[in-house]
Amino acid sequence: MWVITVYSRNNYKIFEFDTEKEAKEAFEGIKGYKILTEVIYFNDYDLVKS
Secondary structure, three states: OEEEEEEOOOOEEEEEEOOHHHHHHHHHHOOOEEEEEEOOOOOOHHHOOO
């Protein structure tokens, strides 16, 4: 999942995208202070050592 967080003076907005391509296209069109982040979920507990 890809997330764009946009900050303004009194507010912030978060946009979620399924693909990197979608997120980067939207990122170019959004004005203001913004951060593009990739969210990675790790749910395979069999790979974690005890």
